Amino acid sequence: MKHTFTFHGIGCRFESEHMFNVPENERIGKPLNIDMDFGHKDDIWCGIDPWKLFCFIEEYYPDYKKQFDVKAIKEEFDLAVKERKMYKNYILYYFC
Secondary structure, three states: OOEEEEEEOOEEEEEEOOOOOOOHHHOOOOOEEEEEEEEEEOOEEEOEOHHHHHHHHHHHOHHHOOOOOHHHHHHHHHHHHHOOOEEEEOOEEEEO
16 A cells, blocks of 8 residues: 655645545545645644645545535635634634
8 A cells, every 4th residue: 555745835745545444345446635735823733725625525526516616615614714613824724
């Protein structure tokens, strides 16, 4: 099983031959790629970028991409900020 990571600008891209802890008969048949940015807010280093979350959904769960388009994801994150469940620092969102 091959797992790699590559640092870039402000983040890291993780690649694996398959999803971790997923039984072989349930794997999607393509490598798992996760691209994330690092941020820093209140000792939390990993924020969520709505665009990158959408790209993950589009790649691995295409049936959900209309329901969870980038605009809808951002609106939900902004609502969570308003409700004080998350907070935003630059382009990244963090759970409280």
